[in-house]
Amino acid sequence: xxxxxxxALEALLxxxxxxxxxxxxxxxxxxxxxxxxxxxxxxxxxxxxxPDYRARLxxxxxxxxxxxxxxxxxxxxxxxxxxxxxxxxxxxCTLCSCYPWPxxxxxxxxxxxxxxxxxxxxxxxxxxxxxxxxxxxxxEVRVVDSSSEVRYLVLPERPASTAxxxxxxxxxxxxxxxxxxxxxxxxx
Amino acid sequence: VDGIAxxxxxxxxxxxxxxxxxxxxxxxxPWHGRAFALTLLANRTATASNxxxxxHALERVPREHYLASYWGRWVRAAELVLAESGLLAPGxxxxxxxxxxxxxxxxxxxxxxxxxxxxLRHVTARPRHAVGTSVVAASAAVPGHTRLPAYAxxxxxxxxxxxxxxxxxxxxxxxxxxxxxxxxxxxxxxTELWGPGEEFTVTVDLLESxxxxx
Numbered sequence: 001x002x003x004x005x006x007x008a009l010e011a012l013l014x015x016x017x018x019x020x021x022x023x024x025x026x027x028x029x030x031x032x033x034x035x036x037x038x039x040x041x042x043x044x045x046x047x048x049x050x051p052d053y054r055a056r057l058x059x060x061x062x063x064x065x066x067x068x069x070x071x072x073x074x075x076x077x078x079x080x081x082x083x084x085x086x087x088x089x090x091x092x093c094t095l096c097s098c099y100p101w102p103x104x105x106x107x108x109x110x111x112x113x114x115x116x117x118x119x120x121x122x123x124x125x126x127x128x129x130x131x132x133x134x135x136x137x138x139x140e141v142r143v144v145d146s147s148s149e150v151r152y153l154v155l156p157e158r159p160a161s162t163a164x165x166x167x168x169x170x171x172x173x174x175x176x177x178x179x180x181x182x183x184x185x186x187x188x
Numbered sequence: 189v190d191g192i193a194x195x196x197x198x199x200x201x202x203x204x205x206x207x208x209x210x211x212x213x214x215x216x217x218p219w220h221g222r223a224f225a226l227t228l229l230a231n232r233t234a235t236a237s238n239x240x241x242x243x244h245a246l247e248r249v250p251r252e253h254y255l256a257s258y259w260g261r262w263v264r265a266a267e268l269v270l271a272e273s274g275l276l277a278p279g280x281x282x283x284x285x286x287x288x289x290x291x292x293x294x295x296x297x298x299x300x301x302x303x304x305x306x307x308l309r310h311v312t313a314r315p316r317h318a319v320g321t322s323v324v325a326a327s328a329a330v331p332g333h334t335r336l337p338a339y340a341x342x343x344x345x346x347x348x349x350x351x352x353x354x355x356x357x358x359x360x361x362x363x364x365x366x367x368x369x370x371x372x373x374x375x376x377x378x379t380e381l382w383g384p385g386e387e388f389t390v391t392v393d394l395l396e397s398x399x400x401x402x
Contacts, residue, residue: 002260003219008284009263010226012276016292019229027225031214076306077352094196094337096243097258106214106224110206112258114192118201121339121390122382130205141388145196147335148371148393149307150351175210183208 036105039070040153041174043103047080048158049167058082061153065103075102075151081144082155083181088135089154090128090181092120093146100151104176111180121145133183154179159187190329190338192254193247197339197382223259230266234273235298239307240361244333245269273298298363309368311353316396317372321347324402325374325394333361336398340390343380344402349373351393358395370396 013019043065047054057064061078065071078100081089093099094117099107110116120127124141128134135141144152156178162170177183195201215221227242235241245265246254253264263281270276274296277283283290317323327342335357349372356367375391 002223002257002263003217004285005260005263005281006219006223006226008281009230009266010222012280012284013226013230016275018233018275019226023229024222024225027228028215028221031224032221036214076308079349079351092196094339095194095335096246108209108212109216109258110208113206114195114198114201114255115203115205117195118198119205122197122378123386124388125386127205131208142375143388143390145337145390145392147337148351148395149354150371150373150393177208177210 031101031106035072035101037103037176037179038171039068039105040100040103040176040179041171042068043070043080043153044155044174044179045167045170047155048162048170054155057155065153070102072102074098075100077150078103078153079150080153080155081142081181083157083184085139085157087140087142088128088181089142089144089152090120090124091144091146091152091154092117094118094121095145095147098146098151100153103153104179108176110182128182131177131182154181156181156185159185161187189244189247189331189333191247192251193249194338196337220259223263227262227266230270230275234269234275235363238360238363240333240355240357241363242269243357244361245272247333272296307355308352309355309366311368311370313370315350315370315372317347317350317370317399317401319347319349322402323347323372323374323394323399326398326400330358332358334358334398336394337392339381340374340376340392340394343376345374345376345380345392347372348375348391354395356395356397358397372396372399374399 047057057080061080065078083089097107097112121143124143178185231242245268249261249264254261271278274293277290277293280290324344325340351371353368353370359367373391374394375389378388
């Protein structure tokens with residue numbers, strides 16, 4: 001049904017000169033290829049291996065992320081939240097689907113799901129456990145609701161067993177879900 | 189507006205979570221990408237890319253359509269901003285599906301409050317609240333667009349950061365200009381929001397006009 005509606009809307013917009021195939025393709029290709037969670041993974045891997053960069057990232061997320069070449073819509077002001085053995089951060093947008101596009105791309109289905117948006121601000125430990133992330137009672141859970149134009153990126157804990165890995169080797173271990181805070185990064 | 193889009197804590201939406209899929213592509217179906225592009229293009233002409241107006245359209249999508257599909261919701265919102273700006277007749281998409289072309293209405297031009305790109309602004313007045321102080325969020329429901337989640341209304345929290353000043357969505361969504369103001373990260377205790385039970389904090393970014401000293 002929605003595919004049919006989209007096609008009908010497209011025909012109406014193209015006929016009126018409000019949309020064209022080349023522009024549509026450019027929007028799609030940008031978020032299918034150039035802008036996605038690999039950008040965020042590069043930020044995290046750099047922070048894990050370069051203490052000066054990590055300090056800059058936590059002090060001014062926007063500037064430190066721009067150092068790696070990432071900026072743009074839905075990333076005007078970036079704040080990086082460091083998760084530790086004592087504090088676990090998890091990000092949501094309860095009002096719509098705000099998400100840090102320049103570092104994570106467009107949000108995955110689960111982030112946009114009404115059940116996630118409804119539940120995580122009310123029973124975060126149950127939500128995390130349902131996805132296999134057990135957070136003990138001794139860990140402080142901080143849920144962050146992206147209700148303004150500030151966008152949040154979680155800096156997950158680096159697994160101790162990755163101590164010998166290089167920045168390039170760490171990049172593929174960093175997942176989108178860990179950078180929103182619903183999972184931890186697991187070592188191979 | 190009060191409605192299904194304001195999802196935080198809403199029991200009727202509680203249910204099983206979808207599976208995590210680390211390999212989920214940006215657009216799982218081809219029409220998802222087209223819905224994304226077309227909605228942004230529609231909003232570009234209809235509202236001069238006023239993101240707040242688009243969000244307000246999304247939250248006015250009727251419940252059954254809102255819950256049916258994420259990208260379907262975007263298409264419905266695009267239809268709304270197009271109709272409200274006079275670019276397409278209301279019902280033009282349904283008519284097209286039925287093989288009928290409705291005549292275009294008269295364009296309804298508006299002053300554009302979002303002409304300047306971005307949402308961060310400089311405000312000369314000093315922030316009213318400092319980090320560490322207690323604040324209480326406004327308790328009244330708002331008929332138009334707002335970024336104060338219903339679950340935080342009337343609740344007392346602590347300012348944890350003074351964020352960059354921003355355009356006021358409540359004003360800009362209704363084409364009333366930018367009205368920039370200070371924004372604060374405010375941490376609420378779970379017990380303040382939901383009563384006794386699991387302990388955690390929820391931090392919400394709130395405009396100065398939503399807050400009073402507590």
